[in-house]
Amino acid sequence: MTADILTTRSLHKEFGGLLAVDHVDFTIPRDSTVSLIGPNGAGKTTFFNMLTGVYKPTSGLVEFDGEDITGRPPHAITERGIGRTFQNIRLFQQMSALENVLVGMHARLRGGIFASVVRTPRIRREEEQARITARELLAYCGLAGRGEVYARNLPYGDQRRLEVARALATQPKLLLLDEPTAGMNPQETLDFIGFVHSLREDRGLTVLLIEHDMRVVMGVSDRVTVLDYGARIAEGPPSEVQKDPRVVEAYLGTRAVVSG
Numbered sequence: 316m317t318a319d320i321l322t323t324r325s326l327h328k329e330f331g332g333l334l335a336v337d338h339v340d341f342t343i344p345r346d347s348t349v350s351l352i353g354p355n356g357a358g359k360t361t362f363f364n365m366l367t368g369v370y371k372p373t374s375g376l377v378e379f380d381g382e383d384i385t386g387r388p389p390h391a392i393t394e395r396g397i398g399r400t401f402q403n404i405r406l407f408q409q410m411s412a413l414e415n416v417l418v419g420m421h422a423r424l425r426g427g428i429f430a431s432v433v434r435t436p437r438i439r440r441e442e443e444q445a446r447i448t449a450r451e452l453l454a455y456c457g458l459a460g461r462g463e464v465y466a467r468n469l470p471y472g473d474q475r476r477l478e479v480a481r482a483l484a485t486q487p488k489l490l491l492l493d494e495p496t497a498g499m500n501p502q503e504t505l506d507f508i509g510f511v512h513s514l515r516e517d518r519g520l521t522v523l524l525i526e527h528d529m530r531v532v533m534g535v536s537d538r539v540t541v542l543d544y545g546a547r548i549a550e551g552p553p554s555e556v557q558k559d560p561r562v563v564e565a566y567l568g569t570r571a572v573v574s575g
Contacts, residue, residue, distance in 0.1 A: 320345040320489055320521050326375035328361055335361040337545040338375065343489065348511060348522040350532045353542035354565060359525045360402055363491055367399050368392040380488065398487030400478040402494045406466040412477050413462035416449040419484030449484065456480040472503045490514065492524040496531055508534040
């Protein structure tokens with residue numbers, strides 16, 4: 316077992332000659348929480364999309380848990396243990412909260428097509444256990460009793476929580492959160508900081524998040540990596556990164572002050 320659960324080497328992405336990510340070397344230590352920050356257009360979500368198979372890198376390497384996963388499709392990467400949420404919520408709005416979580420479990424269910432059609436006793440037991448587990452995940456994410464509510468009818472903050480529950484349903488080793496507190500009020504944001512800590516303590520997850528709210532970054536991160544124009548410009552403990560002149564200029568603003 317390697318010390319780093321994920322490694323990229325010279326990861327690079329261009330869109331028709333437009334540079335999005337510029338030969339980034341990056342690691343995520345196992346059992347850590349790492350934040351990826353930077354101004355809008357810095358390449359953060361593109362970087363996420365290469366880690367999760369949404370985009371194929373123009374060049375470079377992505378290695379997860381000791382295996383080369385560069386360019387593999389999203390379902391194959393999910394099966395290997397990377398779960399994610401999205402910057403723009405991507406729930407199945409016409410399905411219930413419970414059904415959304417069950418969709419996330421699909422990669423872990425063992426029943427084949429034939430067994431599912433004839434509904435063998437083993438399939439029925441598996442489906443019942445999946446529903447129990449899905450309700451437990453909803454409760455863990457603060458959505459107890461909301462399983463039958465259509466996703467479209469949940470408040471925005473609860474939709475964010477549902478995305479996390481669906482990602483946890485894939486049984487990830489590494490969880491990628493893309494701006495998880497966007498649209499949350501201050502109390503919801505504070506609650507989320509505690510929730511990220513519990514993901515590590517209760518479930519042993521490694522977490523990588525893109526986040527603009529520096530209270531969250533400072534509150535949860537063991538390490539912060541900063542991108543600007545697709546390139547890594549700084550990396551280290553949050554208390555050091557927030558003082559880096561390049562970060563202050565590129566992301567925080569020259570007069571920004573961030574409280575720890």
